[in-house]
Amino acid sequence: MQKQIFIGLIILLGTLPSNTIAQTYTKNKYGLEIIDNVENYQLLIEKDSTLKLVPLDQYIDHLKIDFVYATTKNFTHTILYKNPKPYLRLPAAKALRQVAIALKKRGLGIVIFDAYRPYFVTEKMWKVVPDARYAANPKNGSGHNKGISVDLSLYYLSTGKLLQMPTGFDNFTNKASQDYMQLPAAVIENRNILKRVMEQHGFKILSTEWWHFSFPNSNGKYHIINLNFDELARIVKENKN
Ligand SMILES: [Zn+2]
Incomplete structure (x- = not known):
């Protein structure tokens, strides 16, 4: 009997923190x-301070930003968000900073097309293009909504020019696949440089998009966030992170 009470107490204690955390989430x-x-x-x-979204432009040197979703020059032909900044969760941001340090030694820098993406943007994308080949279904959300996925390419620090990659960003053909090989050797090498350096720092590739990488979501601890960029900027200012 005593043993049962003890086990019950352990189970109760074990469930307390996750229950408390669960209360901070809303079910959509x-x-x-x-x-x-x-x-x-x-x-x-x-x-848990490791869950915070970190503004990458304040965290990583020589970062170029090209937010195509803040313009009409994206696959939806609509402006999907305003006043964007690139954010990732702290451990992913730390890893990406190490990526940038490694690349700098090769005279290369990172250009970001998208990182954290508020959940309402995923809903907007799906409304315009309800096709799982091109956009994430809001029923599942995406790694971008969780602040652990990033879309990026490389540029030469000396000239600011982008490295030649197999396709442009958001090209939804086979040519964008990681294993597409009907390409000039130099282009394959550029894709490999990006893939290798990201993998060396813990990111996982997406086989169909050479530009998309995700940080592991250990124990599912990173949930979907639906704060807009103005709200995040205010929080960062107040918290001084
Ligand atoms: Zn992506």
Whole structure:
């Protein structure tokens, strides 16, 4: 009997922290647990500072940013968000900083097309292009919504010019696949440089898009966030992170 009480107590203690954390999430219409307001986000990062979204432009040197989703020059032909900044969760941001340091030794820098993407943007994309080949279904959300995926390429630090890659960003043909080989040797090498350096620092490739990499979501600890860029900028300013 005593043993049973002891086990019960252990189970109760073991479930307490996750229950407390679960309260900071809101279930959306698809049953996804998301952070959809500033208060819950603040609560979350107070409990676990590794969950915070870090502004990469303040964290990584020589970062180029080309937010095509903030323009009409993207596959939806609509402006998908305003005032964007590139954010990733702290451990992913740290890893990407190491990527940038390694690349600098080769005279190369990172150009970011997209990183953290608010969940409402995924909903917007799906409304315009409801096709899982091109956009993430809001029923699942994406690594971008969790702040662990990043779309990027490389540029020469000396000239600012982009390295030649197999395709442009968001090209949804076979040519964008990691294993597409009908390409000039120099282009394959450029793709390999990006892939190797990202993998060396813990990112995983997406086989169909040479530009898309994700940081592992260990124990599913990174949930979907739906804060806009103005809200995030305010939080970063207040928290001075
Ligand atoms: Zn992506």
